[in-house]
Amino acid sequence: MPPKYQGVDFYNVDGLLSEEERAVRDTVRGWVDDHLMPIIGDAYVAGKFPRQLIPGMAELGLFGANLPEEYGCAGLNNVAYGLIMQELERGDSGVRSFASVQGALVMYPIYAFGSDDQKMKWLPPMAGGTVIGCFGLTEPDYGSNPAGMITVAKETKDGWTLNGAKMWITNGSTAQVAIIWAKIGAKDDQNSIRGFLVPTDTKGFSAKDQKGKLSLRASDTSELVLQDVHLPKDALLPKSAGLKSPLMCLTQARYGISWGAVGAAMACYDEAVSYAKNLIMFGKPIGGFQLQQARLAEMLTEITKAQLLCLQLGRLKDAGTMTPQQVSLAKRNNVSMATDIAREARRLLGANGILAEYQAMRHLANLESVYTYEGTHDVHTLVLGQEITGLSAFE
């Protein structure tokens, strides 16, 4: 049996965590070891989200774990929530994405923008994993620029009628409920964007899996079509108001991604170290060669920096002072460094590195998506550019 995964902690960052935060992390780590790691390689190759994991994740309390207990959630702080994302993505970015979408992109907007009735109706079954959600913001022609969306909601005498299409929607074909963002006003009025709760069995709603993905293969990604979807009045999230509402959701999700990427990087580093110590070439372990040592030293350095970045970001979030720009910096840095580490780990593993039996190539392929989704690396660069100079590159 290979030695159990011990994480990576060169700077005793554990010492900065509370007892509960460590306990949460260890629980999720153990669960990932026992339930996710044995099946993820096959699920990835088969191109299937491992649905059988949902009840176990729900039982642990992983969905919306930072939301209050009154809705059946665990009521954790944001550092503990981040550590959950880190450990899930140590397993696979697709499985972490599933949890991110459920918690940060569907449960969070219901919690933040929903009525009391909506919260009581949807949050407990979502925490319990019996209702799965998806988040429909991105459209075929409006990715980095969601303000341009053309999905519309027209008010009728007894409710709303939605028309439009959404693309790159994680959990789209699995979900029982979709949060759909649509304009209730003029086409160029981003302030008229509102969120709607759409049960996916509503007439006129359809979801189709996007085929041919070479990344995030253990995750469902779908295209949604809304054709004259009639909804009752109370489908509207009453407190959603303009583009800033979906952007607030993305800030939540990006926060989790910043942690998740560190988990993927830690997995790749761990695998690379063990491989470098064991593979004998030219009569000694390849870890004894300077080229591999340089690779490993670089990986450990970047992981350690990213861990500290996440932790402080989490403390800011718990203090209520975190800004979206700080999240942009962490998402941009951490996903980029994780992608680089996955690539270097893949190379260190030589030919074995291309096999599904090892983790590096799977993480590398996944991270290419993570690099692009939830605000591309480039968009986050421009967010920071604007923050620094006060000049927007978008307008």
Next chain:
Amino acid sequence: MKIAVCIKRVPDSETRVKIAADGKSLDEAGVKFILNPYDEFAVEEALRRKDAAGAGEVVVIALGGAAAQETMRTALAMGADRGVLLQTDAVPADGFETATALAAELKDKGWDLILCGKVAIDDSSHQVGPMLAELLGLPCVTAVAKLTINGATGVAEREIEGGVEVVEFPIPAVITADKGLNEPRYPALKGIMAAKKKPLEVRPITLGAGVIQILALTPPPERKEGRIVGEGAAAVPELVRALREEAKVL
């Protein structure tokens, strides 16, 4: 059903331990500590017994330093109702002292069952459970891999060399848990949060001197590198000779 579970904080078996400068203890710096895995089976079993009975209490009891509280919170997060820490500077080398302190705490409290792990993975002494039973005047079944309770009678299965031994006993009794007894649950996140609010009583105690002392700890000797005696069938006689005369295993 009222159940006490005796638990211990031990170094994670995955941790590389170092011997401290005094040559008789472990250097705890950087060592990760866990709930003794056999005690985890005991906690899980207690929780299942309580659930099956529909009512009762599961109390975890540990002996050790203040840091043992973190380990106790793991058991509380799994679902135990409360904890009692008998706080000492260190866990004594003499299991009899530990058993005596635990017995003093557990005596006359009306337990239906007292559960322990069959062994703590750090000192591997296997002593505390049976000693505790003796001190309390209770029957004891060690290394139990299956447990059934019907009213006032328990039936336990023990895995013994080449078979299974089935033991019947009256309760209350002391049971020590072996691997296979159950599959311990993960402490759910809500359980971890709830554990913070559960009562954990810390009671400083003074132990007797004991009669066992640790004189020295030494790591096992490095294994010598293997030797290839030859290849194919031609090497067999030399291999047999080496196994018989050098390794003395044949």
